[in-house]
Amino acid sequence: MTETRTFTDMEQIITTSSRLMDGDKLYFTAIGGPPLVAVLLAKRLRAPELAYIVEDGTIAPQVSLPAPPFLIAASGASYRAAAWADMNTVSFHAGLGYIDYGVLAAVQVDEYGNFNSTFVGPAYERPARRFGGPGGANEIASLCWRTILMTRQQGRKFVKKLDFMSSPGFLDGSAGARERAGLPADTGPWRVVTEMAVFDFDEETRRIRLKALAPWATVDDVIAEMEFEPMIGPSLESIEVPSEEELSVLRAEVDTTGRTVRGCWITVELDGENARLVEQETSAEGA
Amino acid sequence: MTETRTFTDMEQIITTSSRLMDGDKLYFTAIGGPPLVAVLLAKRLRAPELAYIVEDGTIAPQVSLPAPPFLIAASGASYRAAAWADMNTVSFHAGLGYIDYGVLAAVQVDEYGNFNSTFVGPAYERPARRFGGPGGANEIASLCWRTILMTRQQGRKFVKKLDFMSSPGFLDGSAGARERAGLPADTGPWRVVTEMAVFDFDEETRRIRLKALAPWATVDDVIAEMEFEPMIGPSLESIEVPSEEELSVLRAEVDTTGRTVRGCWITVELDGENARLVEQETSAEGA
Amino acid sequence: MTVVAEGTGAFLAPDPDAHRRYIRDHKEKGLVSKVMSEHEAIERFVEDGDYVAYDCNLWVRGPAALMREIIRQKKRELWIAAKFTAHDATMLVAAGCVNRIDVGWMEVGRVITEAQLEGRVELHEWSNGAMTYRLLAGSLGLPFLPLRYLGGTDVFNTSGTKLIDDPYSGKPICVVPALNPDVGLVHVNQCDEFGNARVFGAGISPVETAMAAKKVILSTEEIIDSDELRRHPQQTRIPYYAVDAVVHAPFGGYPGTVPGLYKADIEHLMESGAAQMQGKMDEYLEKWVFSVSSHEEMLGTHVGQEKLDVLKAEETIKEGYYE
């Protein structure tokens, strides 16, 4: 008995990320986009008590779903928070070690989990494409204990050398590199989540390592979409595709306008734990 | 036509200090004692709009008079403030240069306006008498533009060498001494007020200088109550004794329990602008 | 003082003593009314070449009316703190007001990219946190603050961050320079005529922005009686003595939201986005800024009472703000 399911690459990234989240941990997200949507999905489906902090100073809100359409500029985003503070205050809480996980999106990632959200192109003054900037990512990736990065599996995103390092991963990967740069000890990137894969980082070399794979993708599929070869973990886990329930909650309650979850469509045929790729849309626009 | 008036040394110190205050300046006082009483007197009699800040974070309160008996622990002290903040916040406002005058009491003062509120005795570990400590005085005397110091005219208070410098005046008096110690530029002690005299500081040498004299006291009287000789200003002004109105407001409205204004009694006979000392109580207890 | 490493970026140099002297010589310590029109406030307190920080942005409780007035008065060569800002930066660049931007996060499209490529605007990379933190340092009267991020990244290299040894542990730690902008613009919910101000809701850095700045202009949804304000002193977050101008500007955050009061006008935000995509920012500015003489006129002519009523009615959450 097979079943066909269709979802966007971003919906896969969001659901995979949301499944990494627990109700007894504290999360720090940027004010909008995939990280916040992943947190809201986890809170709605699996961990209603999950608390998160937003860079605008909102502490542990209880957004009532369905979320308002333009959540980034809606009072609903900070509804029934435990506290309303400001940007400096919440980053102090992260600096004190209270925040377990930072959840962030990246334009480019390198093999040590450093990432770029500033520009791509030949030089800072001459961007081919300029983005919003580090935003809150530099502090979140520096101060939280662990960082979850969300990005698409594309060669231009997993690069040998970043055009600009907006935010730190393990820097040059050497032991103590973050500490020597003044960052808090024992922190760093923890997972990188794409629509095809989940990566962790080798404890010794600090290099990115394939940890889990979508059931419809192979290791070669993943490597084909990276400029460098990742390490391969000892036993690859399988990523579940988004469930009907996850997709329905995402589309009908969390991101009702589809602004965040939109992307390239993936259609798979499910047969028990196996999944066969039926169609994967490739589109520059979806990135 | 003569008139006899009786007041305490502290009542003279408070009224003289209060007359130095203006409604369009901002003051910083410790939470209680003579400085706060002087500010309240000025506000009640001459400058109702005068705004002051208290180290507990109260900004520009409107204490309704008569003041409650134990003002230091009464909500009346912060009644109808412009803002309720905290200790760090108000010292930042002083650090930013917003506060014109700090008003403080001292146990010992030296010739450069440095002062002690920590202990008297042979050594820090072996005090003959230990006091409360620097309190908020160090920051107030460092960060406000000008400091008004209130103390009694006694040899043991105007000392050649402080037993402990709790708070800065002009330090060793050399040019730029405060700046070299890390304090904000162009700040320092401005007036020292006693029951007999008002001192300012010589602009060049930074040494304390007699500026005004009570009508019943002479320069020699003042010098007799100092361990060192002050400079004498070019033209000595005359201090007015507390008026009946000032005394009545002080006693009936500002310090109703007399905890702050108590001290040694001074009785003078007034004849126009002249005043003749009838009796001056001397008492160790009054200090 | 041994500096282990330092970035090479240009930054507004901190000088706490100069800032103190400015405050001493220019600030009103008495209780005097500072109520004036947006025109007068911007004319008197924003000069060409000034460094301008604003809190927060056109989406949420931003000083939108004041920023349009800056454009209307054709201020030039401003340096702005683009911490957590939306299309405000785009508008200011499109209007030719800005030639330097310290970046935390801002909405970037072709207007800013083209201006950068053509050398009309210079960007300096920081982060949202670093910018609000530099304002915090400025609001504490300090020349710098240590912080535990930026290190190791290209932001460190291209900014004014330095790496020093912690004088207590000897371990490396970054420091960033304080920021004391010439002008701070904050849109507030309520204030009295003297400038004692209330800000409701989570926020970026309304207090730091006001306290760090030399000249402070508040726009406010409501001017309330000072006696009434003093009945709740804990709600006052900006004290009167820091404030130079109070501009009464209902819907002053439009097209953004003031939480608890009115919703963002998403239609307008889309219009502004489309204007940039289509290369029609001039038309957008002409309509929303130059064709009117004031914020009030813009609301009447281009928004209309009906829409304002809808934006108010649709903001159903009052809890925590106005109840």
Next chain:
Amino acid sequence: MTVVAEGTGAFLAPDPDAHRRYIRDHKEKGLVSKVMSEHEAIERFVEDGDYVAYDCNLWVRGPAALMREIIRQKKRELWIAAKFTAHDATMLVAAGCVNRIDVGWMEVGRVITEAQLEGRVELHEWSNGAMTYRLLAGSLGLPFLPLRYLGGTDVFNTSGTKLIDDPYSGKPICVVPALNPDVGLVHVNQCDEFGNARVFGAGISPVETAMAAKKVILSTEEIIDSDELRRHPQQTRIPYYAVDAVVHAPFGGYPGTVPGLYKADIEHLMESGAAQMQGKMDEYLEKWVFSVSSHEEMLGTHVGQEKLDVLKAEETIKEGYYE
């Protein structure tokens, strides 16, 4: 890092990374009730040898009930932050709980002076501002902060202050070490069972004291429903995740005042002053601390409902606190 000059005083050395590890390993991030008795809170979270900071003092909204419980449990060798404190320090020293005091300002009489002369207690001079500032540094997760006072005085010489060159201007500036006390005690007006807390009125440093500490004990006049608390998020000044214990303690600030709720018991304050003058602190402690097993029993036995009613009735100012 060149240190130009430094004081020689002992101080609790800052170690932000060790503090972070403590927070990571010991703090509850989920929403779990932390309500417990004062006995359990002090027994579990105050150990002999701990550094204890409390806010504010026995006169105004101080954690008086918690401090009496510390005495009752005969905690030893505590190091306290005596910033802006009244006869609390005297009580703790008289009871033999404390052997080191960082001084901002405290009420000093023969108890502390004799203890100092006999070598039972060691004093370290700072100032009120410097102590709250060191707590601020601790609450920001930093190892130190620059500050613009203490320099040039004997406080500099006998404390842990250092003089360095500002890395930006080269001018001299002081730095002080952050303070992360082992224990922070704060008496609050209201909190929920998780520890989200409201503090009403001007205050010394309730937020810094809680956020800088490793272990945080709140006593509270009132435990309110968490849903109700979340209706006014701006009033929450201490977030639940910083809090380890919530002790329900009506009149927990007695004999001090909680502004808006009850007045200070001046009669009691005089009794305590007189006890010290007459060398009868043992009798005072026996009566008010040791002869009862709890704060509640003390209120019933030694204060009485009639007096409590009077103290409440006499606090006629509610404005800004409870209305």
